[in-house]
Every structure is written in structure tokens, then in C-alpha cells.
Amino acid sequence: MDTSDEELYRRIRKGDRQALAELYERREPALYRYALQLSGNQAIAEEVAHEAFLQLIQPDARYDAHRGSLQAYLYGTVRNLTRVAYRARGAGISGEASVDDGVVQALIDGETTRALSIAVRNLPSGYRDAVVLCDLEERSYEDAAKVVGCPVGTIRSRLYRARRLLAAKLKQYRLTPEKVAR
Amino acid sequence: MSTKDCRQWQDELVERARRGAGPSRSLRAHVSECARCEEQWEAERTLNEELRKLRMASEGQRSGDVWRRRLMAEFAGLELSSSRPLLRWAWIPASAALLVAASVQIWLGMPARDVPAKVAAQSEGVASAVSFGTGEDSGFIPVPYALPLATGESVRVVRRELNGAELVRMGIDLPGAFAADLADDFEADVMLGEDDLPRAVQLVSYPEL
Numbered sequence: 001m002d003t004s005d006e007e008l009y010r011r012i013r014k015g016d017r018q019a020l021a022e023l024y025e026r027r028e029p030a031l032y033r034y035a036l037q038l039s040g041n042q043a044i045a046e047e048v049a050h051e052a053f054l055q056l057i058q059p060d061a062r063y064d065a066h067r068g069s070l071q072a073y074l075y076g077t078v079r080n081l082t083r084v085a086y087r088a089r090g091a092g093i094s095g096e097a098s099v100d101d102g103v104v105q106a107l108i109d110g111e112t113t114r115a116l117s118i119a120v121r122n123l124p125s126g127y128r129d130a131v132v133l134c135d136l137e138e139r140s141y142e143d144a145a146k147v148v149g150c151p152v153g154t155i156r157s158r159l160y161r162a163r164r165l166l167a168a169k170l171k172q173y174r175l176t177p178e179k180v181a182r
Numbered sequence: 183m184s185t186k187d188c189r190q191w192q193d194e195l196v197e198r199a200r201r202g203a204g205p206s207r208s209l210r211a212h213v214s215e216c217a218r219c220e221e222q223w224e225a226e227r228t229l230n231e232e233l234r235k236l237r238m239a240s241e242g243q244r245s246g247d248v249w250r251r252r253l254m255a256e257f258a259g260l261e262l263s264s265s266r267p268l269l270r271w272a273w274i275p276a277s278a279a280l281l282v283a284a285s286v287q288i289w290l291g292m293p294a295r296d297v298p299a300k301v302a303a304q305s306e307g308v309a310s311a312v313s314f315g316t317g318e319d320s321g322f323i324p325v326p327y328a329l330p331l332a333t334g335e336s337v338r339v340v341r342r343e344l345n346g347a348e349l350v351r352m353g354i355d356l357p358g359a360f361a362a363d364l365a366d367d368f369e370a371d372v373m374l375g376e377d378d379l380p381r382a383v384q385l386v387s388y389p390e391l
Contacts, residue, residue: 015261017254017351024253029244036240046245050253057257113235120236135200135233136240160196167225170232 002026005070012057024053027071030137031078037132038082040121048081072146075139079129079147112173119169126150127162134159186212191219199226202234252327254351259379322373322382326353331381337373341386344370354383 003019005027011019028049035045052074055061063073120131126148133144134155141159145152186194191212198205205213205223213220331337345367369386 012257017257017261017348020257021250021254021351024250028250029242032244033240036243037236046249049245050249053253054256057253057260059260110235113232113239116229116232117236117239131233135230136237138237160193163196163226163229167222167229170229171225 006065009056009063009065009070020053020057023070027074028053031074034075034132034137035078035082037120037136038079038128039086040117041086044082044085048078048085051081052077068146072143075133075143075147076149083125112170115173116166116170119166119173123162123165126158127165130155130158131162131166135163188216188219191216192222195219195223196226199223199230202230248327251351251353255325255327255353255380258348258352259374322371322384323354324382325380328379328381329375329377331375335376337375337381339371339373339384342370342372343367344372344383349383352380352383 003022005023008019008023008026012023031052032045032049035048036042039045039048055077056063056074063070067073120128120136123131129148130144133139133147134141139147141152141155144155148155191209194209195205195213198209209223213223349370371384371386372380373382373384375381
């Protein structure tokens with residue numbers, strides 16, 4: 001059975017480098033993808049995922065195992081850092097995302113999916129969190145609620161509304177792709 | 183006959199579409215009678231397919247290995263600095279011992295034993311540190327990706343027991359001859375900047391040399 005994240009964290013606090021390497025290997029890819037989906041920007045995603053782990057290893061790290069899982073804490077950190085990083089670059093995360101602003105766009109095969117990616121990033125932040133966490137990162141409603149810090153019911157209703165908005169965007173895109181792409 | 187209203191059916195069809203499941207018999211019956219729900223069912227299925235493609239696009243993506251190595255180097259630096267309180271007052275007995283040793287050597291008229299030049303010149307930073315060499319040329323190996331020392335920044339050197347794996351985590355590549363001994367401990371002088379992060383490492387002893 002795998003060692004839990006929390007146990008790895010305890011070992012990290014005692015200076016165990018192997019534990020840090022294991023936790024990093026286990027959680028970094030998903031955290032990076034999460035930041036990438038939120039920001040659409042590879043540089044931001046890399047910096048944010050790194051910074052989340054950097055904060056975790058500091059002597060004054062704020063993680064408290066009594067308040068929730070380490071995984072939720074890391075996702076929450078990445079979420080906040082992504083917002084800060086985006087603001088620092090002078091682009092509100094819910095601002096207009098353009099087609100050429102990140103590696104995600106280059107990876108996406110298909111105009112409709114590309115338009116959806118932009119539509120996701122242009123959702124109101126609460127809706128975007130719900131879609132990225134639940135539908136793109138496939139986290140449970142409970143996990144997503146812990147990351148965002150809201151009740152499970154709120155995540156469900158936000159996801160429901162977000163999907164309605166996205167479905168409407170897709171439908172509109174199919175009718176008039178050139179108007180919706182940006 | 184179902185008593186659900188369209189809102190309740192839509193909750194169900196969203197969940198079914200998210201799971202990639204087909205409609206239940208009762209949902210299919212409702213959708214065949216309700217144009218609005220039928221339209222939403224199709225929209226949700228299409229959306230789900232596009233979300234799946236979006237998910238696949240970033241699957242397998244992760245930060246480059248350089249970020250992992252940077253993190254491990256930072257962690258190594260934090261570990262070294264955490265031992266600082268113990269060393270805070272160590273300079274007093276060390277200086278006293280050095281003074282006594284120097285006095286004795288002068289008194290005996292013996293030539294002073296060579297102090298490793300790179301350690302003695304620690305305040306000069308690592309810009310001139312030599313590469314992994316042998317004999318007289320051996321010296322400090324710069325830690326890759328470490329911030330360069332600022333002009334006038336003082337450094338200090340602490341002696342530590344390290345092993346090859348720790349060096350690799352700091353981003354220092356060992357020559358092939360040493361790579362096989364990754365698990366062996368050896369002594370090393372670690373040069374720390376004012377921020378207590380390692381800037382360079384000098385291997386002092388190897389078990390098999």
C-alpha cells in the first residue's frame with residue numbers, strides 16, 4: 001500500500017528527501033495540469049507548481065493535517081498562486097483568453113475543443129474551478145469543495161450552471177465559429 | 183409514470199453525460215417526449231466529448247525535470263541552513279583552536295600546511311570555481327541553477343557528509359567513475375551564500391579513492 005501524502009509530509013518535515021521526491025512524483029503532474037488548465041500558460045503552470053512545493057517545504061509551511069488532506073491543500077495553493085501569477089502578468093484570469101496564449105492551445109487538436117478551452121478560461125472563477133476540478137481533473141465533488149472551500153452542493157450547482165454556459169457556447173460556436181473563437 | 187419535472191431530469195442527464203453513460207429507460211422515455219430535455223441531452227453529450235478531448239490534450243504533461251532538480255536543491259539548502267543554530271557559536275572554539283595551532287606552528291618554525299585555496303578564497307564567490315578535477319586543481323563545483331552571488335556577498339563553508347544521490351539532487355552530475363558509488367558517503371565542503379542556499383560543493387574525501 002502506498003504511503004499516504006500526509007505521512008510523506010511528516011517525513012519531509014524531518015528532512016527526508018526521498019519522501020519529497022516521492023510526493024513530487026505523485027502529485028506534481030496533476031498540479032501542473034491543473035494550473036495549466038486554469039491559466040492556459042505553460043510558464044505560469046510550471047512556476048506555480050514549483051512554488052506550491054516550495055511553500056510546502058518551508059519551515060513555516062501552513063499545512064495542517066487536521067484541517068484537510070495534503071492533496072486538497074496543494075490544489076488550493078495552486079489555485080491561489082495561479083490567480084496571483086495571472087494578475088501579476090496584468091491579465092485577469094477571467095479576462096479574455098486568446099487563441100495563442102499558451103501551450104494548451106498548441107496541444108489541442110480541433111477547433112471546437114480549442115474554442116471550449118478558451119470558453120472554460122473565460123468562465124466566472126467559481127464556475128471555472130468547478131469545471132476544471134470536476135470535469136478536467138476528474139476530482140470528486142467532495143475534493144473540489146475542499147479545494148475551493150465551499151459546500152459540496154455549491155460545487156454541484158456551479159458545475160451544472162457552468163456546463164449549461166459551455167454547452168451554449170459550443171452550440172453558438174458551431175453556428176458562427178469566427179465570432180465565438182475569441 | 184414518473185413524477186420528476188424537467189429540472190430533475192436535467193440533473194440526471196448531466197450526471198449521466200458526465201459519466202459517459204447512456205440514458206436510463208425512464209430518461210429515454212422522457213427525452214423522447216420532451217424536446218427541451220432531448221436538446222440538452224445532446225448538448226451535454228457533445229460537451230462531454232469535447233471536455234474529454236481537452237483533458238486528453240494535457241494528459242501526460244508535467245513540468246520539466248529542471249524544476250524537480252531545483253526543488254531538491256532548495257530542499258537541500260533548507261536542510262543545511264536548519265543546522266545553522268548549532269554552528270552559530272562554533273566559530274569561537276574553532277577560531278581559538280586555529281589560533282593555537284597557528285601559534286604552535288610559528289613557534290616550531292614549521293611551514294604552515296596548505297589551506298585549500300578555494301576555501302580560503304571563499305569571499306570571492308564561485309565564479310572562478312574549477313570543475314571536478316584531480317590533484318592540485320580540485321575545487322568547488324558550482325551548483326547549477328543557483329542564483330549567482332552578488333558583488334560583495336559573503337559566503338561561508340560548512341563541512342557535511344553527503345552522498346552521490348544528494349549531489350545529483352542538487353543538480354551536480356558526477357563523472358562516470360563516481361556515479362557507481364551513489365550510495366557511499368563522503369565528506370564535502372558546501373559553500374553557502376548569505377541566503378544559506380548552496381552555491382558550490384567541494385568534495386573532500388571519497389571512500390574508494
